Amino acid sequence: MTETVVSTDRLTKRYGSRAAVDSVSLTVRRGEVYGFLGPNGAGKTTTLRMLLGLIRPTSGSARVLGHRPGAPAATARTGALIEGPGFYPYLSGRDNLRVMARYRGLAETDVDLALARVDLTAHRRSAFRSYSLGMKQRLGVAAALLGRPELLVLDEPTNGLDPAGMADLRQLLVDLAGQGQTVLISSHLLGEVQEICDRVGVIRNGRLITESTVAEVRGTGSLYVRAEPTGTALAVVARIVGDHAVTLTARGIRIDGDISLAPEIAKALVGQGVLLHELRVAERTLEEVFFELTTNESVPAGAGARRTDS
Numbered sequence: 001m002t003e004t005v006v007s008t009d010r011l012t013k014r015y016g017s018r019a020a021v022d023s024v025s026l027t028v029r030r031g032e033v034y035g036f037l038g039p040n041g042a043g044k045t046t047t048l049r050m051l052l053g054l055i056r057p058t059s060g061s062a063r064v065l066g067h068r069p070g071a072p073a074a075t076a077r078t079g080a081l082i083e084g085p086g087f088y089p090y091l092s093g094r095d096n097l098r099v100m101a102r103y104r105g106l107a108e109t110d111v112d113l114a115l116a117r118v119d120l121t122a123h124r125r126s127a128f129r130s131y132s133l134g135m136k137q138r139l140g141v142a143a144a145l146l147g148r149p150e151l152l153v154l155d156e157p158t159n160g161l162d163p164a165g166m167a168d169l170r171q172l173l174v175d176l177a178g179q180g181q182t183v184l185i186s187s188h189l190l191g192e193v194q195e196i197c198d199r200v201g202v203i204r205n206g207r208l209i210t211e212s213t214v215a216e217v218r219g220t221g222s223l224y225v226r227a228e229p230t231g232t233a234l235a236v237v238a239r240i241v242g243d244h245a246v247t248l249t250a251r252g253i254r255i256d257g258d259i260s261l262a263p264e265i266a267k268a269l270v271g272q273g274v275l276l277h278e279l280r281v282a283e284r285t286l287e288e289v290f291f292e293l294t295t296n297e298s299v300p301a302g303a304g305a306r307r308t309d310s
Ligand SMILES: Nc1ncnc2c1ncn2[C@@H]1O[C@H](COP(=O)(O)OP(=O)(O)OP(=O)(O)O)[C@@H](O)[C@H]1O
Pocket: 015, 019, 020, 038, 039, 040, 041, 042, 043, 044, 045, 046, 047, 188
């Protein structure tokens, strides 16, 4: 059975009359990378702060590693990067972590291990203030890794990272999850995390609008057909999937809906003597899905094709 590491039940935080987090019920399972996704101001940080026991919910409840948020038994097994940890500017990266480790009663060896994990060993003796934004962010992740926590909570950890830094961080999170660590990561940049998340929760205006696997959130995707003569191909395809699901685009016939119909469509086209040049699946990126979910508008036609063509 999958073990639940974090769960919330109608978790709500109000500031005045406004609900920053509105009845959010989510579940994070052991060993998964869970992406908590939503635009700026959606309520991600407020939710994570409640999970860490930094603020109290107005109503609803949460459990973290079997305890109430902020309970010592939960906090000791959780590493967090939220709103930039307070580092001493004149101390080196290593000394900053040593201060933290000492404060938390952890071994010095933990510090070097954490620095190595985020690839900061070579810069361990440089003053924190001389670090680039990306290095500062990596040191924040290293601080969260101190004590080898079971649960990592990272609020927008990719902020300030260049593409190489993001790729490194993604690999690190995948490695950690591979070792059984649970990672809860928030982001407003969906393309950055969609490859590494086992499941995602999408939040907008304080409400969780969906929670599922990346594949499920992406939905069924589209098929593209390039065939001649186009008119006959259109008619054949429409007969199978219905008129409403077929659009003629510059890249061919787009079919929205059930991509498992691909073999049937191919067979029918060939059976009708149509010359089939191409039949391919264009899965939607999470960004496209997210755009739909959070704006209630459809993705501009051909957006999926543009992306997959490049
Ligand atoms: N202490 C506070 N007092 C009043 N309003 C707050 C407070 N903290 C957060 N909010 C409001 O709650 C909403 C959610 O903010 P939150 O920081 O959780 O969003 P977010 O999804 O983390 O966005 P971002 O990525 O910009 O941090 C915002 O409208 C914010 O202005």
